[in-house]
Amino acid sequence: MTLPVFVAPAAAHAYPGALLTLDGAEGHHAVRVRRVRVGEQIDIVDGRGTRATCTVTVVAKDSLEARAESVATEPAGTRITVVQALAKGGRDEQAVETCTEYGAAAFIPWEADRSVVHWKGEKRAKGRARWEVTALAAAKQSRRAWIPEVRGALNTRDLVAFLSAEQPNAAGHADVTANTVPRVATRGGVVLICHETATVTLPTLLTEHRAVAARIREAGATVVVGPEGGISPAELEALGAAGGMPVLLTRNVLRSGSAAPFAIATIQALTDTMGSDD
Numbered sequence: 001m002t003l004p005v006f007v008a009p010a011a012a013h014a015y016p017g018a019l020l021t022l023d024g025a026e027g028h029h030a031v032r033v034r035r036v037r038v039g040e041q042i043d044i045v046d047g048r049g050t051r052a053t054c055t056v057t058v059v060a061k062d063s064l065e066a067r068a069e070s071v072a073t074e075p076a077g078t079r080i081t082v083v084q085a086l087a088k089g090g091r092d093e094q095a096v097e098t099c100t101e102y103g104a105a106a107f108i109p110w111e112a113d114r115s116v117v118h119w120k121g122e123k124r125a126k127g128r129a130r131w132e133v134t135a136l137a138a139a140k141q142s143r144r145a146w147i148p149e150v151r152g153a154l155n156t157r158d159l160v161a162f163l164s165a166e167q168p169n170a171a172g173h174a175d176v177t178a179n180t181v182p183r184v185a186t187r188g189g190v191v192l193i194c195h196e197t198a199t200v201t202l203p204t205l206l207t208e209h210r211a212v213a214a215r216i217r218e219a220g221a222t223v224v225v226g227p228e229g230g231i232s233p234a235e236l237e238a239l240g241a242a243g244g245m246p247v248l249l250t251r252n253v254l255r256s257g258s259a260a261p262f263a264i265a266t267i268q269a270l271t272d273t274m275g276s277d278d
Helices: 011-015 024-033 088-102 122-141 156-166 204-206 211-221 233-241 256-272
Strands: 005-007 019-022 039-044 050-059 066-072 079-084 106-111 190-196 222-224 244-247
Touching: 005 024, 005 122, 005 204, 011 019, 011 039, 011 050, 019 024, 019 050, 024 066, 039 066, 039 190, 079 256, 088 106, 088 122, 088 256, 106 156, 122 156, 156 233, 190 211, 190 233, 204 211, 204 244, 204 256, 211 256, 222 256, 233 244
Parallel strands: 005 039, 079 106, 079 222, 190 222, 190 244
Antiparallel strands: 019 066, 039 050, 050 066
């Protein structure tokens, strides 16, 4: 049985024999909700890959102290950033939860042209905070030592600028109209635009175009998922000019909340089984 996971920045500096303290919200959750007791083992992570397996030595009202038995640094794995369009019915938060369990490294909320939900004013901070809480809970549930970053929301113009900066060789990088497989940039990860009009499926892209899979293993991938109303033609063209390539996930129509998890599972399954010299 896996050990329960709690988060404390101090884990970054842990060593065998060190005493770590859990207080605040994490301490309250450990003592009051999980009812951790003296002598039990728990994992304390720093959210950046360090995991300290500890034995609880002291339990107080809303905090505990634990001695580190072993400390390990876990690899981050393939870095996948999810650009998730804001969606109604909590489907965007559903995507954050599942993608975190599947290994996503970061999230970018996207106010797409056809998004019904918009974060205005105070909603921007509150919406981002909800995503952060969702990602934290999902990371702990899935026993991850890495907690995904949630960045500030971007509109389409700012998203295009962000992707262009990440893809310095974007010119000619994708031919959206023809749906051809583009050249792979020499720097930056691969940007995948999930779109129903694409003719190249994601599994085909990863298995038949090894340069793309190799670039993802080396520099990561950004998965762009539109809202329930879909990515507009103008957005698709702009994202393609910024270095994105449209891909078809499956012949079935996926909801906004399930597209990114499907893409991550496919990427993880296919790139992890390929050697670096393929």
